[in-house]
Amino acid sequence: MLSKVEIRKILIEKRAQMSEAEVHEKSSAAADVFLSSGIYKNSDCIMIYMQLGNETDTSEIMKAAFRDGKKLVLPVTDPKGFEITPVLIAEDTTFAQGTFSVTEPVGAKKANISDIDVVIVPGLSFDKKGNRLGFGKGCYDKFLINANALKVGYCYDFQVLDEIPADEHDIKMDYLITEKGLVKI
Numbered sequence: 001m002l003s004k005v006e007i008r009k010i011l012i013e014k015r016a017q018m019s020e021a022e023v024h025e026k027s028s029a030a031a032d033v034f035l036s037s038g039i040y041k042n043s044d045c046i047m048i049y050m051q052l053g054n055e056t057d058t059s060e061i062m063k064a065a066f067r068d069g070k071k072l073v074l075p076v077t078d079p080k081g082f083e084i085t086p087v088l089i090a091e092d093t094t095f096a097q098g099t100f101s102v103t104e105p106v107g108a109k110k111a112n113i114s115d116i117d118v119v120i121v122p123g124l125s126f127d128k129k130g131n132r133l134g135f136g137k138g139c140y141d142k143f144l145i146n147a148n149a150l151k152v153g154y155c156y157d158f159q160v161l162d163e164i165p166a167d168e169h170d171i172k173m174d175y176l177i178t179e180k181g182l183v184k185i
Contacts, residue, residue, distance in 0.1 A: 012124065015054045015159075018054045024057070028060060030155075031060035033182050034120070044070060044071060045070065045111070045117050047075070050103040056155055082138060120152050123154075126155060126160050127160065128185075132170065133164050145171060153176040
């Protein structure tokens with residue numbers, strides 16, 4: 001099995017090679033899978049992320065959630081302790097570049113973690129057992145341990161591997177969504 005460092009390197013490179021058209025096409029297909037799922041239909045409050053580089057784009061989900069009257073939450077990450085604070089956003093929320101160059105809301109109100117039904121989690125890789133590989137800072141693991149929400153790994157199909165290395169503190173996903181479909185773990 002490849003190490004976490006090796007997997008990160010391979011998948012960062014593969015994702016960087018995607019064209020803008022490919023990112024849009026696969027992201028749109030993944031959004032369709034999520035928006036047609038019972039996970040979306042039965043949720044009131046969704047925590048999502050803002051796309052960084054060629055990550056799977058979540059903008060279509062955000063537009064649909066606003067249209068459907070759902071609450072949307074984004075993470076704001078403390079650059080020192082790598083702690084995520086969930087904040088509520090609205091269609092008119094102002095954004096700025098935040099920690100790790102991620103677009104984050106400015107001046108948004110803190111969300112109550114217990115109100116979040118679903119957390120859409122980005123990652124460099126996921127495996128069929130629900131393990132997730134991020135950039136190695138542990139931000140999402142620290143956050144998800146306290147979230148009583150469905151955890152949905154959201155990525156491109158090529159990022160789902162049979163098995164990735166996992167540590168005891170790594171939080172497993174409940175579902176994986178890619179442009180090819182939804183998998184319950």
